[in-house]
Amino acid sequence: MTEAESPDRAALRGSSHTEWGAGVIRRHHQRKQLDREAQHLAPGASEEAAIGRRVFAEGRGPVLTDLDGNQYLDFAAGTLTQSLGHTHPEVVEALTTQARRLWNVHDSATPDRAELLDLLARLLPGHLDTYALFSTGAEVVEAALRVVQATAPPGRNRIGALRHGFHGKTMGARMLVQWDVGHQAFAGNSILGYSPYCYRCPLDMEFPSCGVRCASLVRKHIADKPNVSALVFEPVLGAAGVIVPPPGYWEQISDACRSQGVLLVADEVLTGGGRTGAFLASERLGIEPDVAALSKGTANGFPFAVLAGRSAVLHDPAAARPGAYASTYASNPLGIAAARATLEVIERDQLVERVRVLGELLDARLNALHARFENLGDVRGLGLLYGLEFVTDRSSRRPAPEIARAVYATALDLGLRVALGGHILRLAPPFTIDEALLDEGVKLLEKAIEQVVA
Template identity: 80%
Template structure:
């Protein structure tokens, strides 16, 4: 339960803070004061295992000492000189080149996921051939809250429709197939429609996609889905723009989720896990796309806080630890353990309709019953708040809980957290 000190602080800030917080913050009503590795401490001294890793940002946990030291050292030297070169920028770019697939060798630095998506759209539109004035995207996708990102997925504002110039394809949401088909007899009809209406159209310049839908519910594609779409886009000159803001940096067990699904993107957006929660984002791309004259005019990739020395320091430290400590191997090993335990929970609780994921990214979908599969957001919220009271923090969104612990977690703490989740499920559902 939320303690006295937290309630007092929440009441104070509510007098001035605009509404519109995330569902998890609104439901949780916690004031987190400290973070150390996988553990958060609130203002009343209660501790929580953080299986949401901040907002899927804390790949190394909270307050990793090497990241802290890098930020402190940089803060003593220099904070912002716009986009001028600084001593460590070249080293960060070289580190990115080692971690990313070889064909993605050119980078622009930004601050947030939405900002880097907007930059990707500018690159695509600047270099598009005459007549290629449409962009493909996926139903259920999420690319940020800026106007261009919202227009991609037809996310209206108030009573105003902002469909823009995008055309939407079907995501591979097998549990709730929008075409009312089932695998394997569906023969991936969703993919064939994307190929026809996006990849096969001469007026489409690019397809912007999440290899694994994140905010849309951790939708993991079935084998063959992305492969056939990517092949069709490549054959028809449609650029592949992978939004790996959430998955990039190793969350799925490879540095890019695309590496697991047979996709070689032309552009990739990266942000959340790159700099241990410090605002930092990267647009990575093929040299011929990023260096196109129309896409690289003076100021094209400049932004007030983009690529600032503090962000570079945090990213270099974070990615350096991931590389040196071979944490992608750890993500794969922990991910198998996590998947097995969550699947066992699904077999036990009827209201847990579907469990899906890859690496250290899983989604738990709650339903009123398994026959109707009607979404049950009230159950998800109850499980979320009960888990929080027991000392486990996960991510809440509608009728889905996301599980995404830090890469540095050990097996004992993983098991402890999953034990707390099981207790929360028992309290709510039994």
């Protein structure tokens, strides 16, 4: 793809690119729109929507435009979903063509489905050769849990998960990490192991002298227990702030699970599709999961999800009873069209390899910010997925959500959108962004931090 054809450049055509960073934001039309919808819209929006108070009207490539005409580099890529950027022309064409033909016939076969399955077989590790199609991340995680529960041998009635994990807001996903709502406790039958959160080690140890003790405890309490059927995990914990495991963590755990007959279920809803510089983060970290769940970037932000698994697991008669992999929007033709177009571009343009290259550049730029700002306690990531953890000071490491919120809001005013959660900002630019815009986004972030902590 030439620069003239790049979605990045097309998005900027006719815009005043050099005005980014001026901090002059027009909001008249947005305020009116937000006041209007507040009369009927339930509260409970995301932190970033509540603080940002923007009405986004258009997106092209890595650029968003709001209702008042202000433009933003989108380093959150939608909801960490837009692998190819906003409204990628090939995905738009695939969706509009399919919309003229057929929308929903339950989970019956349609002309594009076989093509998508063949494409998945080329992109995914060879042992993950069987697929079920769904619509959202939480739905595909629930499907994975049903597979585990259906195929578990007698006596293996517990499921392992990791502290700080996030698998969705549905009942089964919440029970994995023992997430209570109100006065209702739904701990379920899960056993929690230590996640590899080196910056805030729950064992008060330091890597590498720790010997990756967190991993050995996961082995002891999950892998070595005869009543555990599976370990459900994010290879890189996303919602927790992009927690990247140190060397040796997954090697210990996956080997133990394999030897003890514990299924490895990788939640790759966020990381699947190339976000970390491999099609699955599991591949980059040396894990060979039995089942993997993908969603967010698989169809460039269109609702779609894939449950990929070993044939022996997904074909098990107990897991494959009639209706087991069906739902209202499972295998819907629009999702299939969007996923096929997205993944064909990723494969054709070798974007997974590009993510690795851009990820190295992003890593260097962000670590330079870490060296400069005392309140930036930790920077960590893989590929084009990074987390920035803000603290009041580095000695105490006390979380500073007020700083993160201020940096988020300031960056937005300067023309950069990132993802906010508590005291952590996450960055996940689209795979198609060029190096100049990647640099520019980091410079805007630097300027925002500078204005907040100066």
